[in-house]
Amino acid sequence: MATPTDSPNPPFIIPERSLDRDCTTLSRHVLQQLQSFSPDAQDLSALMGRIALAGKLIARRLSCAGIVDGVLGFAGSENVQGEAVKKMDVYANEVFISVFKQSGLVCRLASEEMDEPYYIPENCPIGRYTLVYDPIDGSGNIDANLNVGSIFAIRQQEGEDTTGEAKDLLQNGHKQIAAGYILYGASTILVYTIGQGVHAFTLDPSLGEFILWQENLQIPKHGSVYSVNEGNFWQWDDAMRDYIRYVHRHEGYTGRYSGALVSDFHRILLQGGVFLYPGTTKQPEGKLRLLYESAPLAFLVEQAGGHASTGTQAVNDVVPNKLHQRTPLIIGSVEDVALVESFIHDRQQRDPSDPS
Ligand code: F6P
Secondary structure: OOOHHHOOOOOOOOOOOOHHHHOOEHHHHHHHHHOOOOHHHHHHHHHHHHHHHHHHHHHHHHOOEOOEOOOOOEEEEEOOOOOEEEHHHHHHHHHHHHHHHOOOOEEEEEEOOOOOOEEOOOOOOOOOEEEEEEEEEOHHHHHHOOOEEEEEEEEEOOOOOOOOOOHHHOOOHHHEEEEEEEEEOOOEEEEEEOOOOOEEEEEEOOOOEEEEEEOOOOOOOOOOEEEOOHHHHHHOOHHHHHHHHHHHHOOOOEEOOOOOHHHHHHHHHHHOOEEEEOOOOOOOOOOOEHHHHHHHHHHHHHHOOOEEEOOOOEHHHOOOOOOOOEOOEEEEOHHHHHHHHHHHHHHHHHOOOOOO
16 A cells, blocks of 8 residues: 555645745835834835735735625626726725724825725824726636736825825826735735835745745846737828838747736736737827826836837826826836837928927
8 A cells, every 4th residue: 555655746735934034024124125114114114015915915815816795796886987897996095095904004096996086084184195097907807816906106295285185196107115015826925125126025824924036137138029019000090000011020029918917017028028008099198007006017117127109108207187087008027028129210300290
């Protein structure tokens, strides 16, 4: 009779962790980055800790898809952009609100799922920060058990916001003091920047902690991946079609598109290449929202040595005129973004009236 030791596949053993090397937690990392225990540094560390808690709650719920209520399917409503809301969009939006409610840190939250910013009046006298976020990016992937993400940025409140219109949020991406995303995939990964490089953490479910995985990520100058929904080809302008024809006709390019921006961006951050969501005839500004999708990822990519462009200007130079403003997005390796821009530039030279 076979005994356990005879088995060709020994039982799976969780590897021992070397505590001194592997256990830099997120909040410790933020403080190390700032090299300070000042009140501002403590605030930023606490803010990141709260975002991480939201990420853990969302990851836990996603991992039970199909066996607990409220994960799969639609909520039966539409958001401010007229998109059908999924149950997880509602849940994740509320998770972010609830983890910040008693934090004393954040006075306002603005998200894809809320027409207007959400105020936490009890925090406002002391909480000078605003969280802008997309609670579940790519939520169409949930029912197919595919990757989704959360995107966030933190901005400092400027002025008193007595009208409740959060007008100070209508500023460019250089006003972000922190940004990042959480990717819910085979593992849960949190990537963030506070303007001092880009750092990635993996959620260790046995500890319930995000543990440092990679510090100071640098995006390659060029990569083979182009990531775009080619089903929109018929709706693109000539410059975008020129670019896609170019990659179709040259060796060394490969298409990858998951339907979740965070997931596609994460691959490109690690391996290089370019993600594109250009304007279409139906949506000339594209689909992605500036404040809580494009600008946070632009902050990250620039910190990692890459670039984010609308095609004609840097994403982080764009000043929105409304909270839910959309913008075309071309983001990734500097050389690949420059190649796309060169096709736009060429078309403009040929026909200056072409807005592309
Ligand atoms: O903003 C939402 C989003 O789901 C992104 O995560 C994703 O990149 C994009 O929309 C997918 O849109 P489409 O289905 O039009 O390609």
